[in-house]
Amino acid sequence: MLTPDMGSLVISNLYRRKVRSAIAIVAVAVGVAAPIVLAGMTYGSINEVLDRIRNVGADIIVSRTSNPALLGVRTGVLDESLAVKLGTVEVEYDGEIVRPAESVSPVLVWVAEFDGRLQNVYGITPDEFPAFGGPMADALVAGRLMDGPDELVIDDRLAASAGLGNGDTVELMNRKFTIAGVVRAGAGARLFMRLDALQGLTGQNGKVSAFYVKCKHPGYVSVTASAIENEFPGLNAIAMGALADEMAEGMAGLDEFVGAVTALALLVAGLVILLTTYTVVLERTREIGILKALGASRAFIARVILSETLVLCVLVAAVGVGLAFLANLAIEFRYPLLTVETTPGRVFGYAALGVAVGVLAGIVPVLYAATRDPAETLRYE
Amino acid sequence: MTDKNALIAEDIRVVFGASDYRFVALDGINLKVASGEFAVLMGPSGCGKTTLLHVLSGILRPTSGCVWVDGTELTALGSAARTRLRRDRIALIFQKFNLLPTVSARGNVAIMKKLGASVGTSSPDELLETVGLGAKKDNLPSELSMGEEQRVAIARALYTDPAIILADEPTGSVDSANKTRILDVFEDCNREMGRTILVATHDENVASRAGRVIEMEDGKVV
Structure with a gap:
């Protein structure tokens, strides 16, 4: 032309x-x-x-049917003690009866203001973090996981945004916390504290929002989710991959x-x-x-x-x-x-x-x- | 001059507007210009000289009548064919120069090649030298005087080595030295190269160089 x-x-x-x-x-x-x-x-x-969901190391999220925990509502609607029962669920796979759960991580999800913005805070047992964090579990870029009830772990983007680092003191939910470590962003929430600390802070002792179940074998995932829903009426068990796809479809x-x-x-x-x-x-x-x-x-x-x-x-x-x-x-x-x-x-x-x-x-x-x-x-x- | 006619106009009428606003610009013009002839159209302003040149070049379709250019009936051609004939056979030098304002003097001459016209042996630079604008080849029209613009328009007309040159007041804006230069160029084109030249002018000096003077008045040849 x-x-x-x-x-x-x-x-x-x-x-x-x-x-x-x-x-x-x-x-x-x-x-x-x-x-x-x-x-x-x-x-x-x-x-x-969606990446935050996909990056979670667990295979199944178990929550109350009417209460999808990942959406960040302030809730502690399940008894923490259910973790033990979920860990002992048995399923039939390839003609054998197996206990599919490798780990069950109870998580309390809360929404709180941090650095002027509302953020999801995950209360989790530090020992469970590797199972929960999956590929992100080794993503500690500074410090260590939270040990005490006054310690927080934040992700690196939030740290950069708020200008915070390891050892800094912050206020969250009217309480002083020390940042024990910084993890690479990408799994679950941006803020993590000990489960018992968040439960105490929110008056939700013994309560959690959801359980993250990691299976011993990928083949166990769907049968385990079905078994949990059958065994525990009122609970919703969704494979993490399916949850991400479901949310993507919803959007x-x-x-x-x-x-x-x-x-x-x-x-x-x-x-x-x-x-x-x-x-x-x-x-x-x-x-x-x-x-x-x-x-x-x-x-x-x-x-x-x-x-x-x-x-x-x-x-x-x-x-x-x-x-x-x-x-x-x-x-x-x-x-x-x-x-x-x-x-x-x-x-x-x-x-x-x-x-x-x-x-x-x-x-x-x-x-x-x-x-x-x-x-x-x-x-x- | 040969017996063959380069331009023939037969009973040309051009009427602008309608009813109360009707204006007869050309009223039954009959004209023949032989190949290789140098003729001038003379007459008072508004007598129809410019309109006649536009009709002869095919820019304006007459209300009635026929025009032949080198044996081709121009008035029978469609718009695209008239445009091609004009590009290939006729060079028009406008009274208001009609240079493209966004390109240099050289660009205004060279544009003819871009339009697909066959060009002569002289380059745009040589032609601009010929009309005395060698030092202003890169100037935009807005950086030239009216006389210089006129000379660029003449260089553009000569670039295509046309068989017929139609010029509307080509010396109207130039001083006497440049007028002589332009008329020398026209004479060379006519005598040396056998080009047919028809010039509309008020200038007796121009008329004195031509072989024939065609007088016009009120849209008629008198």
Whole structure:
């Protein structure tokens, strides 16, 4: 479309009207950047939650049917003593009766304000942390696990966000705590304390929100979950993988939300391109007339204007991607706990979509320009 | 001059507007310009000289009448074919120069090649030297005087080595030295290369260089 011969004409036209070109580029670039940032924040947050579930080392979460503990409600609705019973559940597997549970970790989930934000706090027995933390269990980046009732373990992102480190003292739920260790972010919550400490602090002695069951063999997981639900009416036992998938499915509506906002942003971007191209055509009516009077074909006029639109759109896409990265950096700087997930595929996709919408929007003014009669603009000179 | 006619206009009428606002710009023009002829159109402002040049070049389709260019009936052609014929056979020098404002003097000459026109042996730089603008090749039109713009427009017209040159007041904005230079160029094109030249002008000096003067008044050849 853009031949080298035409290139200089296109570039000089854009450069000559640099203020208008710059304003159009920035205006439309915001339209390209907005969906990249929005999608990055939405999917980043969702995937972070799902990763936290997937990274838990246990295989099954057992909670009250009506009370999904992972959603972070303030609750201690199950007796801690159930852990022993869950540990002795027997199932039939491959014709043999086995005790599938390798460990059962009782966890109390509470929501508390920390560093100005609400955070899930997991109360857990330190001995159970390796089983609960799974691949993250060895992720202690500083210090040690919590020993005493006044000690906390926090994850590294929260530590960085709050400017805290090993040995620092913090206030949580009106009580002073010392940070005993920092773990790599990724499993369960960002804040951990001893189960008995959280129970005491919240008046939930002997109560927990959920049990995390780790099985001795992957094949035991589904039969064990079924056996627990059969044996303990009112309890819900879900394999961790299935829970993550279930939650991902539940959040699928966000795809439509992101799609709608993207469409809106691109519509506005398209309208700006349409307006810009139409303005170009109007203000260059005389130039187009001159070119046609000199012998320019309709195709040549269309190519010049469309090439300008294309160059404009490519610049828009580049600036839009740049703006999106800057916005992501600003968001991560201002809100370090917010995960912004920007994949190359998504960035390229939105940039390409922005170029396509811009070029499509430019077609109508281009056709208008190409069919103008040169005499209209020149005969009254 | 040969017997063959480069331009023929038969009973050309051009009417702008309608009813109360109707204006007859050309009223039954009959004209023949032979191949290799250097002729001028003279007449008062508003007599229809510019409109006639636009009709002869195919920019403007007449309300009625026929135009032939080198044996091809221009008025029977569609828009695209008229555009091609104009690009390949006719060079137009406009009264208001009609330079592209965003490209340099050199770019304004070179644009003809980009439009697909076949070009002569002289380069844009050489042609700009010929019209005395060798030092301002890279200037934008906004950085040139009216006379300089006019000379760029002439260089652009000559770049395609056209069979027919239609010029509308080509010396209207230049000083006497440059007027002489431009007229010398036209004469060279006509005598040395056999180009057909039709110039609309008020200038008696221009008329004195031409082989024939065609007088116009109120949209008619008189």
